[in-house]
Amino acid sequence: MASVTLTVNGKTITRDIDPRTLLVEFLREHMRLTGTHVGCDTTQCGCCTVHVDGKALKSCTLLAVAVDGSTIMTIEGLAKGEDLHPMQAAFREYHGLQCGFCTPGMIMSAVDMVRRKGTDLDDKTIREELEGNICRCTGYHNIVKAIHYGAEAMGKAGTAAE
Amino acid sequence: MYPFTYHRPGSLADAVKLAGSDEAKIMAGGMTLLPTMKQRLAAPSDIVDLNGLDLAGIKVEGGKVTIGAMTRHADVAGNADLHKAIPALAELAGMIGDPMVRHRGTIGGSVSNNDPAADYPSACLALGATIVTSKREMAAEDFFTGLFETALEPGEIVTKFVFPVPEKANYQKFRNPASRYAIVGVFVAKFAAGVRVAVTGAGSSGVFRQFDFEEALSKIFSTQAIEGIKQSADGLNSDIHADAAYRAHLIGVMARRAVEAAR
Incomplete structure (x- = not known):
């Protein structure tokens, strides 16, 4: 067993875990934060994307012990109470999902994309930056649209730097 | 995944000691190792995580670029000094995997794995890099020995890379x-002393140099120079x-594109 302390969505917790525990397992099974999904479990689909110390990572390919001491943000940590994060609101507004399974990862990637590339994103950039997120329903068109307007909304709301 | 004992050494000496045992595996970013362990294709008794060591960073000086082994692909891709010195290298890092993989994967891990x-x-x-390890310095030629094989000995850890700055280069x-x-993938680098061309993805024993292209390009650095070389x-x-x-066909195409795009 190994002791791990993580700050997840603002809450610091310490647990003794098997070193094999993946970060996504820690989040879903130990913390019951089931918004982070496991799609492919092979580092390809991006459904498990979370932010670790402010950067998007695939939590299915990360040992929880290896990020001991880190600050984690999951999809559950984005909204402020009842108010959706601008990127979440944009996915709803522009219908950036069908079944919704990939959506948590898409949104976490999109917020990270804005951190790196700014709030004025063209379609080419968005599509390139979505390399690590797979959606099997939408054909991506509305996801790209949602990210474009979500990024713009983040700029207006001043959340891009958060 | 089979069970293992996890170590996060705080010094290179401790890491070398821990990694020296037969069944231990060194983990840098883990972007290849963890998927392999999840598929039970690897079952190390011990994981030696290098993330506790201070092995990251990029320094450009005196016609050389030094990159620490634990430098993430995203940091190589986004380094402004490197973009000035060897843009081809920064661009290459930006083409690896996807943004999330680039946030975690490292140059040292990638090179040591020699996929x-x-x-x-x-x-x-x-580029004729010098690969510095916990015990010696090696030329890249001596480092890559075959499919997923390197000259690294058990417990030997890559610490940094020293790249000479070429006149121009490009990776396609x-x-x-x-x-x-x-x-x-073809990397073309033009130095005052001549041109070097390395090919990845194609060779059944891993990366190799294309000497015929090198000879022709060293005489005349143009796409025409290698057009007719089979x-x-x-x-x-x-x-x-x-x-x-x-x-084989793609090697020629990629090499010509690299020559054309070299800067």
Whole structure:
């Protein structure tokens, strides 16, 4: 067993875990934060994307012990109470999902994309930056649209730097 | 995943000691190791995590670029000094995997793994990098010894890379549309002393230099110089994505594109 302390969505917790525990397992099974999904479990689909110390990572390919001491943000940590994060609101507004399974990862990637590339994103950039997120329903068109307007909304709301 | 004991050493000396045992595996970013362990293709008794060591960073000085082994692909891709010194190397790092993988994966891990379709080995070989480990310095030529094989001894850890700055260089990659690994990747680097060309993704024993291209390009650095040179399909990979003849053809195409784009 190994002791791990993580700050997840603002809450610091310490647990003794098997070193094999993946970060996504820690989040879903130990913390019951089931918004982070496991799609492919092979580092390809991006459904498990979370932010670790402010950067998007695939939590299915990360040992929880290896990020001991880190600050984690999951999809559950984005909204402020009842108010959706601008990127979440944009996915709803522009219908950036069908079944919704990939959506948590898409949104976490999109917020990270804005951190790196700014709030004025063209379609080419968005599509390139979505390399690590797979959606099997939408054909991506509305996801790209949602990210474009979500990024713009983040700029207006001043959340891009958060 | 089979059980293992996890170590996060705080010094290189401790890491070397821990990594020296037969069944131990060194973990840098873990972007290849963890998927392999999840598939139970690897079952190390011990994981030696290098993330506690201070091995990251990029320094450009005196015609050389030094990159720490634990530098993430995203940090190589985004480094402004490197973009000025060897833009081809920064661009190569930006073509690896996807943004999330680039946030975690490291140059040291990629090169030590020596995947035959990995990008960095071609840059090391074409730029004539010196690979510095916990016990010695090696030329890239001596480092890559075969498919997933390197000259690293048990417990030996890559600490940094020293790249000479070329006059110009470029990397062209023909990606597998699904995995984004190189079906063929060609790195061309022009130095005052001559041109070096390294090919990844194609060779059945991993990365290799294309000496015929090098000779021709060293005389005249233009696409015409290598237009007529036939790349043999012997020793090239054949798989469902591309057969050896197609890969041979792509080597010429990628090399010409790299020459054209070199800066």
